[in-house]
Amino acid sequence: MSGKKIELYSSEYYLACATGGFLACAPTHSGVLPVDLVKCRLQVKPGLYKGNFDGIRTIIKNEGLLKIFSGIAPTFIGYGLQGAGKYGFYEVFKKRYSDFFGVSNAYVYMLASASAEFLADLALCPFESMKVKIQTTLPPNQVVGLYSHLYSGLVPLWFRQIPYTCVKFTSFEKIVELIYTTFLTKPKEQYTKLQQTGVSFAGGYVAGIFCAIVSHPADVMVSLINNESGKGEAMTxxxxxxxxxIGFKGLWNGLGARIFMIGTLTGCQWLIYDSFKVAMGFPTTGH
Incomplete structure (x- = not known):
């Protein structure tokens, strides 16, 4: 890269991190959209498919190849904006809270990620509602008239995304630390940037599995509320x-599909995000 080096923790640094968050989240969420489509349909109608690949195969056979990417526009935009807010604000809050408390630990990571996700979901919510409706009920040309209901799932979205992001960032930070201190023999700085981003992918994948389990009941509820919104019914x-x-058991519909989806995309997100940070001349995240 050419030009002036961006100073760490400057406004330009945080803007660059937000850009990295967009690049990490928009394509990864769009890339796993076929699995997400199966997951959402199984949440709304359990037993519809035998599994991930059966669902994708059935959709292609009965509805056409392009159908497996239903909702790609709101997914790309919504999760791109959410990723920008999530990663950008996380870097801001982690620095601010670390300075305030005089320590950088799991509690700081959790508080910073919760604060970042609270704001990021304000951008995601309407696009998430559009995506679910497109995937489960309505063709895209009918979604435009539903704007008044696009924030009907905001509170359940917070219940899904804030625990998800707290686990995603806190467990990632701690898993990366564990990898360097327990499984590897040298300090982080003695490994190449390529090796460091490999650690980011591994840490992200394991963190993604934890994220999927913790946030899945709320994810099911978000899908069902967005699928059934527009009835003039209060959220509670x-x-x-x-x-x-659906009962307690119904809150776990589609968990297998979501573990596969979230583990993969979370690992890829951290790989892309830290690769972007390396390209910008920043240190990788964690430890």
């Missing part, structure tokens, strides 16, 4: 009605 009433119908 909708949650109560849906839970009575």
């Amino acid at each position: 009433a909708a949650v109560s009605r849906i839970y009575k119908r």
Whole structure:
């Protein structure tokens, strides 16, 4: 790269991290859209498919190849904006909270990630609602008239995404630390940038599995609320009605598909994000 080096923790640094977050999240969420489509349909209608690959194969056979990428526009835009906010604000809050408390530990990572996700979901929510409706009920040309209901799933989205992101960032930081201190023999700085980003991918993949399990019940509820919104029903009433119908067991519909999806995309997101940071001349995340 040419030009002036960006100073760490400057406004330009945080803007660059937000850009890296967009690049990490928009293509990865779009890339796993076929699995996400199967997952959302299984959450809305359990037993519809036998599994991930059966679902994808059935959709292609019955609805055409392009159908497996239903909702790609709101997915790319929504998760790109969310990724920019999530990673960018995480870097801001991690620095601010570390300076305030005088320590950088799991509690700081958790607080910083929760704060970042709270703001990032304001950008994601309407696009997530569009995506779910496209995938489960309506063709794209009918979604435009549903704008008044696009924030109906915001609170359940917070319940899904904030624990998800707390686990995603906190466990990633701790797993990367564990890899360097326990499984590898040298300090992080003595490994090449390529090796460091490999550690980021491994840490991200394991963190993604934890994320999927912790946030899955709320993910099921978000899918069902977005699928059934537009009935003039209060959010709390909708949650109560849906839970009575599906029960505790129903909150885990589609978990296998989501573990595969979230583990893969989370590993790839950290790989892309830290690769971008390396390209910008920044240190990789963690330890």
